[in-house]
Amino acid sequence: MMSKKLFIQTLGCAMNVRDSEHMIAELEQKEGYTLTEDMGEADLILINTCSVREKPVNKLFSEVGAFKKGAKEGAKIGVCGCTASHLGGEIFKRAPYVDFVLGARNISKITQAVNTPKFVATDINYDESEFAFGEFRSSPFKSYINISIGCDKKCTYCIVPHTRGEEISVPAELILREASRAAANGVKELFLLGQNVNGYGKRFSSTHEKMDFTDLLKRLSDIDGIERIRFTSPHPLHMDDKFIAEFASNPKICKSIHMPLQSGNTKVLRDMKRGYTKEWFLDRAERIRSLVPDVSISTDIIVAFPGESESEFNDTMDVLERVRFEQMFSFKYSPRPLTKAAEFAGQIPDEIASERLTRLQSRHNEILDEIVARQKGRVFDVYFEELRANGGVAGRSFNNFLVQVNGSEELLGKTLKVRVDEPKRMVLYGEVV
Numbered sequence: 001m002m003s004k005k006l007f008i009q010t011l012g013c014a015m016n017v018r019d020s021e022h023m024i025a026e027l028e029q030k031e032g033y034t035l036t037e038d039m040g041e042a043d044l045i046l047i048n049t050c051s052v053r054e055k056p057v058n059k060l061f062s063e064v065g066a067f068k069k070g071a072k073e074g075a076k077i078g079v080c081g082c083t084a085s086h087l088g089g090e091i092f093k094r095a096p097y098v099d100f101v102l103g104a105r106n107i108s109k110i111t112q113a114v115n116t117p118k119f120v121a122t123d124i125n126y127d128e129s130e131f132a133f134g135e136f137r138s139s140p141f142k143s144y145i146n147i148s149i150g151c152d153k154k155c156t157y158c159i160v161p162h163t164r165g166e167e168i169s170v171p172a173e174l175i176l177r178e179a180s181r182a183a184a185n186g187v188k189e190l191f192l193l194g195q196n197v198n199g200y201g202k203r204f205s206s207t208h209e210k211m212d213f214t215d216l217l218k219r220l221s222d223i224d225g226i227e228r229i230r231f232t233s234p235h236p237l238h239m240d241d242k243f244i245a246e247f248a249s250n251p252k253i254c255k256s257i258h259m260p261l262q263s264g265n266t267k268v269l270r271d272m273k274r275g276y277t278k279e280w281f282l283d284r285a286e287r288i289r290s291l292v293p294d295v296s297i298s299t300d301i302i303v304a305f306p307g308e309s310e311s312e313f314n315d316t317m318d319v320l321e322r323v324r325f326e327q328m329f330s331f332k333y334s335p336r337p338l339t340k341a342a343e344f345a346g347q348i349p350d351e352i353a354s355e356r357l358t359r360l361q362s363r364h365n366e367i368l369d370e371i372v373a374r375q376k377g378r379v380f381d382v383y384f385e386e387l388r389a390n391g392g393v394a395g396r397s398f399n400n401f402l403v404q405v406n407g408s409e410e411l412l413g414k415t416l417k418v419r420v421d422e423p424k425r426m427v428l429y430g431e432v433v
């Protein structure tokens with residue numbers, strides 16, 4: 001018998017990438033599906049959505065419309081992920097040909113969903129933390145592992161607590177077992193995922209030995225064969241000295257860290273309910289830079305949060321100037337359903353938001369050009385994991401620069417020394433030495 005074909009499109013964050021891997025594993029092992037890249041031949045089409053900013057929601061309906069047009073007769077279409085969580089059964093009204101809707105916290109029900117007409121599951125209290133998913137990895141070199149689900153923070157702009165629910169930590173035994181199994185299969189890099197990774201250990205769904213994020217990092221770095229550990233996202237508020245000391249001294253922890261600033265102004269941070277001040281953020285960043293001279297710091301920034309004045313925005317520019325982020329993701333504030341900030345007074349006109357975003361990004365590009373130019377001639381250990389469309393092979397340095405050399409498959413999975421000859425903003429081109 002020909003196996004049934006699954007086409008899956010994943011939008012949004014690394015968490016969604018991992019959720020898609022989980023669903024693929026379930027469908028392969030329990031329902032006999034195999035993956036296809038050709039939507040037209042698929043028996044099941046899944047779209048795993050994101051709703052953290054407005055655009056993806058509009059995109060969802062245009063995408064499922066296109067899927068319906070391109071799909072073969074009788075193919076099923078399922079909508080999963082964060083947009084599914086907050087729109088739920090509404091999705092059937094706008095797109096009646098959708099067969100099922102599965103929220104971000106309900107993906108373990110995927111096999112039930114494909115077998116039940118008009119199945120909807122969007123319960124954000126549903127506990128998946130102990131669910132043992134099958135094995136599927138989109139990369140043989142890197143293993144994504146969820147260490148917690150949901151988020152207990154209530155940042156006023158953020159829809160995530162409403163789509164992924166309360167924060168629950170995955171039991172450490174499950175994480176360690178998954179990591180050991182990956183290592184046994186030749187994976188050298190772990191990528192730990194959670195909305196708030198350094199909240200790890202605050203709440204388990206059953207009795208569990210006490211363990212915080214720093215302890216978990218230590219335990220994972222004891223696994224033979226694991227050479228690199230990355231994680232995202234930590235919250236700046238919880239970057240205590242114990243964590244920073246471990247980050248700095250543990251040779252397996254990659255020296256790149258995401259520090260989502262959101263705003264550089266203490267009053268705006270308070271309105272966002274971030275829990276830290278401008279000074280706290282600068283203090284943590286300086287401490288990390290002083291203990292880890294080669295560290296790369298990346299960030300997320302929101303401009304034009306409701307009520308943000310010109311001088312408050314300038315505090316964000318000031319933090320950019322002082323921390324000089326190696327990577328910056330920046331967004332115009334977008335009011336999201338169910339969030340407090342959507343109701344705040346002082347929503348900012350789009351022209352002002354666009355102008356601030358351009359100013360921030362232009363300055364960041366200048367800083368980035370200086371950072372990048374300084375990499376010329378440097379030698380990095382690069383873990384090769386990707387064949388590039390323009391020929392060549394790429395991988396990441398320990399501090400997260402994307403580095404590319406001429407070469408082919410035989411470099412994949414190896415860690416080699418590369419000298420950078422031609423540094424560009426997005427990629428450092430070099431040669432294996």
Ligand code: 5AD
Pocket residue numbers: 052053157158159260262300301302331332333334335336
């Ligand atoms: N508007 C704009 N950006 C947002 N983000 C989250 N919610 C919003 C919103 N309502 C950004 C934050 C977060 C990143 C994943 O998306 O910067 O860190």
Ligand code: SF4
Pocket residue numbers: 151152153154155158159160161195196235
């Ligand atoms: Fe959203 Fe804040 Fe939780 Fe991040 S920490 S997912 S921004 S509520």
